[in-house]
Amino acid sequence: MGQKSSFWLIAVGFLMITGSGVAAEKYLPLPPASIAQWYKPQNDRQVWLHTMFSLRREMQAVTEYAAAGEQALTQKWAERFTGNYLKIAEMVPEWKDELEYRWLERLRSAAETGDGEGVELALRKIGQGCKSCHREYRAVTAILYRTPDFSKIMIKKPTDESADSFADVMEELSSLINRIKIATDDSREQQALASLEQLRRRLDDLGEGCSACHNDPAPRERFLGKLTRDALEDLERGLKQGDKKLAGRSLGGAAVYACARCHAVHRSPYDIRETLLP
Ligand code: HEC
Ligand code: HEC
Numbered sequence: 001m002g003q004k005s006s007f008w009l010i011a012v013g014f015l016m017i018t019g020s021g022v023a024a025e026k027y028l029p030l031p032p033a034s035i036a037q038w039y040k041p042q043n044d045r046q047v048w049l050h051t052m053f054s055l056r057r058e059m060q061a062v063t064e065y066a067a068a069g070e071q072a073l074t075q076k077w078a079e080r081f082t083g084n085y086l087k088i089a090e091m092v093p094e095w096k097d098e099l100e101y102r103w104l105e106r107l108r109s110a111a112e113t114g115d116g117e118g119v120e121l122a123l124r125k126i127g128q129g130c131k132s133c134h135r136e137y138r139a140v141t142a143i144l145y146r147t148p149d150f151s152k153i154m155i156k157k158p159t160d161e162s163a164d165s166f167a168d169v170m171e172e173l174s175s176l177i178n179r180i181k182i183a184t185d186d187s188r189e190q191q192a193l194a195s196l197e198q199l200r201r202r203l204d205d206l207g208e209g210c211s212a213c214h215n216d217p218a219p220r221e222r223f224l225g226k227l228t229r230d231a232l233e234d235l236e237r238g239l240k241q242g243d244k245k246l247a248g249r250s251l252g253g254a255a256v257y258a259c260a261r262c263h264a265v266h267r268s269p270y271d272i273r274e275t276l277l278p
């Protein structure tokens with residue numbers, strides 16, 4: 001099997017068994033660093049991923065044509081499959097041992113002679129190899145090489161042209177939300193309303209920052225659009241009418257629509273990636 005030299009400890013938990021603590025650990029093998037050249041930013045395209053999609057498509061074509069007894073087309077797709085399958089080891093030499101060379105030869109000769117059962121058996125064996133590599137490396141590779149990186153994203157302040165780091169803006173948003181909550185609790189409406197105005201401004205600034213990576217307006221609208229704006233309007237109404245229930249519920253809504261939903265998409269994968277990076 002593949003390269004297992006680079007293990008990372010990702011989680012240490014404690015399992016309590018009949019009163020005595022037993023440490024539970026989980027190790028996650030990392031893919032060889034050479035795979036990075038097949039991903040952005042080192043490459044313009046997601047070459048590795050597209051090779052994988054081709055493999056799946058080619059396997060399907062071989063399976064379907066072999067079942068239908070279409071020898072010529074079976075052979076055509078088996079040859080295409082062979083080319084891409086061998087690319088795995090060209091792209092990441094450390095993974096040479098993961099390939100089923102013997103079954104690949106059996107596949108090609110079965111395709112050549114129109115041996116449908118032989119094709120089926122060879123594909124099944126090759127497919128087990130696909131699965132075994134995926135079990136070890138697929139999720140961690142996607143996290144490492146396809147998770148958007150927020151470490152260099154800066155959020156501009158329109159008032160004075162300065163900019164803050166993404167993490168600082170997050171801290172600020174969190175303080176504003178909590179300040180509104182505390183002020184509401186203590187019936188200090190003016191303070192709550194002032195913080196609400198600031199929260200709106202900073203969410204607008206954050207929204208401008210989405211365009212560092214997103215070209216279309218849809219993702220921004222999803223988290224920082226109408227749902228969030230309406231919740232903040234209800235919050236304002238609640239504060240002005242002294243309706244703490246409405247205020248509390250609307251603030252909670254805004255925190256889900258704007259904060260929690262974006263965190264589910266962007267924050268957790270980013271956090272895991274940061275943990276895994278050397
Ligand atoms: C030596 C390791 C390895 C082998 C062998 C391998 N893959 Fe993959 N495959 C990966 C990795 C790593 C990913 C994750 C790539 C990513 O998400 O960016 C992946 C992802 C994929 C995906 C995308 C999964 C999805 O649904 O998003 C497909 C499809 C795929 N592989 C098909 C195949 C097929 C078919 C084979 C066998 C013929 C195969 N792979 C063999 C490493 C391997
Ligand atoms: C560092 C780059 C980066 C930044 C900054 C960023 N995103 Fe994303 N986001 C991505 C990538 C990459 C995806 C994966 C899917 C894609 O390409 O659209 C994604 C996916 C999403 C999705 C789910 C898929 C979709 O398109 O609906 C949403 C929603 C989203 N982002 C919202 C936002 C919002 C809102 C902001 C700003 C507050 C933001 N993102 C900032 C890179 C980024």
Ligand code: HEC
Nearest residue numbers: 150166167170171173174177223258259262263266267270
């Ligand atoms: C782009 C979508 C996005 C939106 C919208 C968003 N966050 Fe975040 N948040 C992130 C990401 C990504 C991180 C991880 C940043 C990092 O660790 O540098 C993060 C981290 C945080 C952190 C931890 C900061 C730290 O330094 O550890 C807090 C607190 C936080 N967000 C609060 C909020 C609050 C409150 C809101 C809503 C008012 C919000 N976020 C909206 C993406 C988002």
